[in-house]
Amino acid sequence: MEIEELLKSNTAQIVKDLYETDFDQSKIIINETRKEFEGDLTVVVFPFSKIAKKKPEDTGIEIGEKLVEKLDFISSFNVVKGFLNLGFTDDYWLKRLAVISQDKSFGFSNSNGKKVVLEYCGPNTNKPIHLGHIRNMTLGFSVAEILKANGYEVHKVNILNDRGIAICKSMLAWQKFGQGETPETNNTKGDHLVGKYYVKFDQELGKEFENWQNSAEANSEYSKWLEEKDGKKSKEEGKEQSELKKQFHKSFKNTYFNQYSALGAEASEMLLKWENDDPEVRQLWKKMNSWVYDGFQQTFDRLGIDFEEHYKESDFYKEGKNMVEAGLGEEKFYRKEDGSIWADLEEYKLDQKILVRNDGTSLYLTQDIAVAQARYNKYKMDLSIYTVGDEQNYHFKALKAVLQKLDKAYADGIHHLSYGMIDLPSGKMKSREGTVVDADFLIDEVVEKARLATMELGKIEDFSSEQAQELFEKIGIGALRFYILNVNPQKRMLFDPEKSVELNGATAVFIQYAYARIQSVLRKYNQDVPTEIKVNKMEPIERELIIALSGFETTVQAAGKDFDPSLIAQYTYNLAKLFNKFWNQCQILNAEDENVKEFRILLSNSCGNILEKGLNLLGIDTTERM
């Protein structure tokens, strides 16, 4: 807000005049005045009282007097302790509202000429999208909208983890047990069908593993394990035999899969064939992936999220190696005796990181190097945002470091939009233990809940079934999005399925409802919204509303700077709350006189516009009626 800058520069000048000391303008602190005190904005004067060598109260009064003298929009001031509270004239706020109401793009910046590539979603193609992806998609989409509002040119992209052992498991299980069923024959969404076989594989592997556990091999591995650190430790702790075995089986599962399992061997063989371009395997892979993509697309459509491009890991997993080898030539990396190539990232306070295996194959990191380069070649972006969970914080630090080592200028623009894991009331989300929440299932739930709540209120009896369904989707999915976006992305959050579909209190519905009320009044008013303000005073709540509207600008900027939609969520909720208060205190259509009525229509309309903008930045739709 310009006003704060204006206050700062004037305050700095006054301090200089009064006390003959330069004070760094940017260090002046200006806050909104707390409700319990008189005033609109507050200057913290403690820092000046040292310079002035006077009590904070006296310093505040001196500065306050000068400010009132200098700036005609400041009508009053008071000093409490070291806080100088400044009151603005009604005229100032009314003019402010006049500007806001006329500026269609209020709060949004003009183009800043910078390009952003924002990656989000990042599903695996062997199973359906789950709750974790919903946080990712909701967050990524919203940050993209917020950056657009801040003047960036944003390109949204997806990364598909479409290769590797996991998809081979699904493929193998389908081959063995699927009897040729397809999404069509089974009337199932493609990603769910493929996911079904991923689960099936795990079940079969589990059975196989259980059988193996009584074999001589198993016993000898168990004895070995008891001599090693984990097993030895547990044994010394005096755990019971059955406990020990359980622990062993858990820790050995991976090794079993790689060394003893027949199914494991088959899956690995399939992966090898895939890597060697075996036509049959490749064809099956393509077929099953296309099922999955169809399924994903349905979910994306329903959530209203989109991508300019889908990067497939399979297209890049071999590349990156060249870039690494080039770096090796310039001695930015080093080769170990076994032939593997490594990066020394100690200067970045990271470890040694392997980039190419001794058999010449590349890794996750290597692959991401190639993807980053491909994106830069295409978009020449200034900023590259990766929406990925915080368990990969280390990976992205390493990616950035390696690219910086390679002197890639774009490396500095890499930003990991890291978000915390979602906890369920029952504990952590683990796909293997079946405690995941399926995305499609969850969406159905919230929409159904919206339907029930809406029908109970009985306000939309004249809606067609299409209109009604559209409304349920807006309400249900909006509720879900708001529930997630309302918390700071970096924080781990608890997801309570019950609460996520809650339609009372601090929710999207609350805001959508305020918006619908406004539209209802505007419909009844049935004229063009006035463009001129003909009143010169107002109620305290009206003043509060204008101040809140005015803050939209700074909020959008702060959200863009921090990549943090929760700021928008909180702002929008707060504005809706103020509007509801206003609604209950003031009559709009039945206002005491025509000028007041027009003013309130204009004010309500501006609130509606900002509420809609705010919700849209979160990816939430508004509705004219509900």
Add this chain to the structure above:
RNA sequence: GGUCUCGUAGCUCAACUGGAUAGAGCAGCUGCCUUCUAAGCAGCAGGUUCCAGGUUCGAGUCCUGGCGGGAUCACCA
């Protein structure tokens, strides 16, 4: 164990990056629909900000040391 991170009302989250008497929602209790949408509004109650020190005009926020969660330390992605 090393590194990183978190700990705020019964529960879920805030606190403008060091500012005033730590705020909302849910759950609980009171009221308010013959007036523009009650999916709302007004109110009550609920706190040793994990503990102990320190830094300063001022600490939930910064520093040190504990305690307790979590992530990560793969030639998986």
